[in-house]
Amino acid sequence: MSEAYARALRDSIEDPEAFWRQAAAAIDWVTPPSRAWDDQGGWFAGGALNTCFNALDRHVLAGRGDAIALIYDSPVTGTIRRFSFAEMLDEVGRVAAMLVRLGVGKGDRVVIYMPMIPETVFAMLACARLGAIHSVVFGGFAPLELAKRIDDARPKLLLTASCGIEGARTIAYKPMVDEALVFAEHPPEHVLLFQRDRVTADLHGPRDIDWAVLREAVAGEAVPECVAVAADDPLYILYTSGTTGTPKGVVRDNGGHAVALAWSMANIYGIGAGDVFWAASDVGWVVGHSYIVYAPLIVGATSVLFEGKPVGTPDAGTFWRTIARHGVKTFFTAPTAIRAVRKEDPDATFLAAEGLGGLQAIFLAGERADPDTIGWLEEKSGLPVIDHWWQTELGWPAIASCVALGDSRRKRGSAGFPVPGFAFAVLGEDGQPVPTGESGAVVIRAPLAPGAFRTLWNNHAGWEKNFATFPGWYETGDAGFIDAEGFVHVMGRTDDIINVAGHRLSTGQMEQIVAAQDGVAECAVIGADDAIKGMVPIAFVVPRAGYESDSAMATRVIAAVRHELGAVAALKTAHVVPALPKTRSGKTLRNLLRTICNGDELVTPPTIEDAAVPGMIAAVVHVES
Numbered sequence: 001m002s003e004a005y006a007r008a009l010r011d012s013i014e015d016p017e018a019f020w021r022q023a024a025a026a027i028d029w030v031t032p033p034s035r036a037w038d039d040q041g042g043w044f045a046g047g048a049l050n051t052c053f054n055a056l057d058r059h060v061l062a063g064r065g066d067a068i069a070l071i072y073d074s075p076v077t078g079t080i081r082r083f084s085f086a087e088m089l090d091e092v093g094r095v096a097a098m099l100v101r102l103g104v105g106k107g108d109r110v111v112i113y114m115p116m117i118p119e120t121v122f123a124m125l126a127c128a129r130l131g132a133i134h135s136v137v138f139g140g141f142a143p144l145e146l147a148k149r150i151d152d153a154r155p156k157l158l159l160t161a162s163c164g165i166e167g168a169r170t171i172a173y174k175p176m177v178d179e180a181l182v183f184a185e186h187p188p189e190h191v192l193l194f195q196r197d198r199v200t201a202d203l204h205g206p207r208d209i210d211w212a213v214l215r216e217a218v219a220g221e222a223v224p225e226c227v228a229v230a231a232d233d234p235l236y237i238l239y240t241s242g243t244t245g246t247p248k249g250v251v252r253d254n255g256g257h258a259v260a261l262a263w264s265m266a267n268i269y270g271i272g273a274g275d276v277f278w279a280a281s282d283v284g285w286v287v288g289h290s291y292i293v294y295a296p297l298i299v300g301a302t303s304v305l306f307e308g309k310p311v312g313t314p315d316a317g318t319f320w321r322t323i324a325r326h327g328v329k330t331f332f333t334a335p336t337a338i339r340a341v342r343k344e345d346p347d348a349t350f351l352a353a354e355g356l357g358g359l360q361a362i363f364l365a366g367e368r369a370d371p372d373t374i375g376w377l378e379e380k381s382g383l384p385v386i387d388h389w390w391q392t393e394l395g396w397p398a399i400a401s402c403v404a405l406g407d408s409r410r411k412r413g414s415a416g417f418p419v420p421g422f423a424f425a426v427l428g429e430d431g432q433p434v435p436t437g438e439s440g441a442v443v444i445r446a447p448l449a450p451g452a453f454r455t456l457w458n459n460h461a462g463w464e465k466n467f468a469t470f471p472g473w474y475e476t477g478d479a480g481f482i483d484a485e486g487f488v489h490v491m492g493r494t495d496d497i498i499n500v501a502g503h504r505l506s507t508g509q510m511e512q513i514v515a516a517q518d519g520v521a522e523c524a525v526i527g528a529d530d531a532i533k534g535m536v537p538i539a540f541v542v543p544r545a546g547y548e549s550d551s552a553m554a555t556r557v558i559a560a561v562r563h564e565l566g567a568v569a570a571l572k573t574a575h576v577v578p579a580l581p582k583t584r585s586g587k588t589l590r591n592l593l594r595t596i597c598n599g600d601e602l603v604t605p606p607t608i609e610d611a612a613v614p615g616m617i618a619a620v621v622h623v624e625s
C-alpha cells in the first residue's frame with residue numbers, strides 16, 4: 001500500500017471534515033463553505049458556487065482560454081472538431097442565452113434527449129450556468145420511458161436533435177419525442193431541436209423551435225452570467241433503473257459533486273490541466289456526466305467526446321486510433337467494449353498497428369471486469385488495466401486502485417480498495433460483518449462521501465430505503481467479499497438489476513411489460529451470462545390456453561419490451577414454457593432459470609414444487625437445441 005493512499009484513506013475516515021475542506025480548495029466558490037459536513041445541509045452547506053464557472057470561465061480567466069477543452073471525434077460522420085475553453089464558453093453562453101429566451105431559469109428542469117454531439121455538452125453546461133437542472137435521457141430508451149422521465153421531472157423545455165447515429169444505423173429522434181409527448185401528462189412548453197445533416201426533422205410550431213434559428217436570434221446578446229447556487233442545490237437529475245418499473249431520479253448536488261470530481265481526477269485518474277482524458281461512454285449514463293463532461297473540464301483537462309462504437313465504426317482499431325491521434329493519457333471504458341474488440345481482433349493487430357501514443361492507464365467499470373479480459377488487455381497494451389467500481393447513486397468511483405496516489409496493487413477479479421471517503425463493510429443477513437473472504441451485502445458507512453446522492457427526485461422516502469436494511473449503512477445492492485489482503489470483490493447484485501453491455505437494466509421492469517401482454521399467464525425475466533455483453537435478459541413465458549403459437553408469442557413479447565423500454569433492453573430471447581419452477585410457497589426460482597440458461601450444473605433445490613420442473617427444463621432444452 002502506498003503511503004499517500006494510506007494517509008488519504010485514514011484522513012478521510014478519521015477527520016472527514018478536514019479532508020474534504022482541503023479538497024474543496026480545488027473549486028472556485030462564490031461563497032466558500034464554512035464547514036465540510038453538516039447533518040442538515042449536507043456537504044459544503046453555506047457554500048455557493050457555479051459548476052459551469054468551474055468548468056469553463058475560471059480557466060479562461062486564468063489565461064488558458066486557448067487550451068483545448070473538448071475534442072469531438074465522430075467516426076460515424078467522419079468529423080473531428082476541437083473547442084478551446086474560450087470557444088466552449090462562447091458556445092455554452094449562446095445556448096444559455098437561448099434557454100433564457102425560452103424562460104429557463106434557476107431550478108427549472110430541462111430534459112436533454114440528444115446524441116453524442118458537442119451541442120449536448122453545451123446544453124448541459126448551459127443549464128449548469130443558469131442554475132437550471134438538466135436531466136439527460138439516454139437515446140436508447142423508448143418514448144414511454146422518456147415520457148416517464150418527463151412526467152417525473154416536469155421540465156420547462158426539452159432539447160433534442162433530429163437523429164442519433166448508432167453504428168451503421170441512423171435513428172430519428174423527433175418521432176420518438178413526439179410520441180413521448182403524447183404519452184406525457186406534463187409535457188414541456190417547448191422542444192428545441194438541433195437539425196443534423198443526415199435527417200431533417202419536422203417541426204410543429206409554436207411548440208417546436210429550431211436550434212439554429214434561435215441561436216442566430218440570440219447572436220450578439222451578452223453571455224448570461226453564471227448564477228450562484230447553493231452547494232446542495234441540484235445540478236442534475238439522472239434516472240436509473242431501480243427494482244420497480246419506475247426509474248429512480250438520482251439528484252446530484254453542485255458542491256459535493258464538483259469537489260469529489262476534482263479530487264478523483266487528481267488522485268484516482270492522475271489527470272490535471274493540459275492532460276487528455278477519454279471516457280468512452282455515453283452522456284446518457286453517469287460515466288458520461290461525470291467523466292466526459294464535468295470532471296475533465298473542472299480540472300482544466302481536455303475531454304474526448306466520441307460518437308462511435310468500439311467495433312464497426314469503422315473497425316476494431318477505432319479505440320486505439322482515437323487514443324493515439326489525440327494523445328489520450330488515461331482511457332476509461334466498459335469491459336464489454338473490450339470483449340467486443342477482442343472478439344473482432346483477438347491478436348490485437350490494430351493495437352499493434354495504431355499504437356497507444358502516450359497512454360498511461362486503462363480504467364474499466366460498469367460491470368465486473370472478468371480476469372480473462374483484463375489479462376488480455378494488459379498483455380496486449382503493456383499498461384495497467386484497472387477495474388474500479390461505482391454506481392449512478394455515488395457519481396464517482398468508490399472502489400479502485402488509486403494509481404495516482406502511488407497505489408499499484410491490483411488483483412484480477414477485484415475492483416480494488418475503498419477510495420478515500422468511503423468506508424466499506426460486507427454484512428450478513430443479521431447485519432453483522434461476515435468473516436473475511438465470505439460473501440455478503442456490500443455496504444458503505446453513512447453519510448456517503450461528497451458527490452453521492454442525498455435524495456431521489458420526488459421520492460425522498462425511496463432514498464431513505466437505501467439506508468433502512470442496515471441502519472447506519474448505505475446498501476449498494478451488490479454482493480461481494482473482502483479478501484485477506486483487503487481487496488474488495490464485487491460479484492453481482494442482490495436485487496433484479498442486471499448489467500447488459502454496461503447498461504443498467506431492471507429485469508423486474510421487463511417482467512412487468514411481458515406480464516401485461518395478452519395471453520401471458522405468468523412470466524419471469526432473468527439475466528443470463530453472455531460472452532460479450534456480460535449479461536443478457538431472457539424471458540420465460542407461460543401462455544394462457546388458446547393463444548397463438550409459441551414462436552408468435554415469443555416474438556410478440558420481445559417486440560413489446562423493445563417498444564416500451566427501448567432497444568437498449570436487448571431482450572432477444574423468450575422461451576414459451578408450460579410452467580415456471582417454483583418453491584412450494586409459490587416463489588419463482590429465478591436462480592434455477594439462470595442456472596439452466598448458463599448451462600451450469602443443475603442442483604434441484606429441496607423446496608421446489610417438483611411437478612413444474614421436468615416440463616420446464618424439457619421445454620428449455622427443446623427450444624435451445
Ligand code: COA
Pocket residue numbers: 138139140141164166171280281282285287309310311333334336337340365366500501502503532533566567568569570
Ligand atoms: N440510441 C439509440 N439506440 C441505441 C443507443 C442510442 N444511444 N445505444 C444503443 N442503442 C441500441 C443499439 O443500436 C442496439 O439496437 P439493436 O438491438 O437494434 O441492434 C441496442 O440498443 C442494444 O445496444 P447495445 O447493448 O449497445 O449493443 P450493441 O450490439 O449495439 O453494442 C457493445 C455492443 C458492447 C459494442 C456496446 O454495447 C458498447 O460499446 N457498450 C459499452 C457501454 C458503455 O460504455 N457503458 C457505460 C458504462 S462505462
Ligand code: AMP
Pocket residue numbers: 240286364365366367368369387388389390391392393415476477478490491492493499502503504
Ligand atoms: P450504474 O449505476 O449504471 O453505474 O451501475 C452500477 C452497478 O454496476 C453496480 O451496482 C454494480 O452492480 C455494477 N458495477 C459497476 N462497476 C462494477 C465493477 N467494477 N465491478 C462489479 N460491478 C460493477
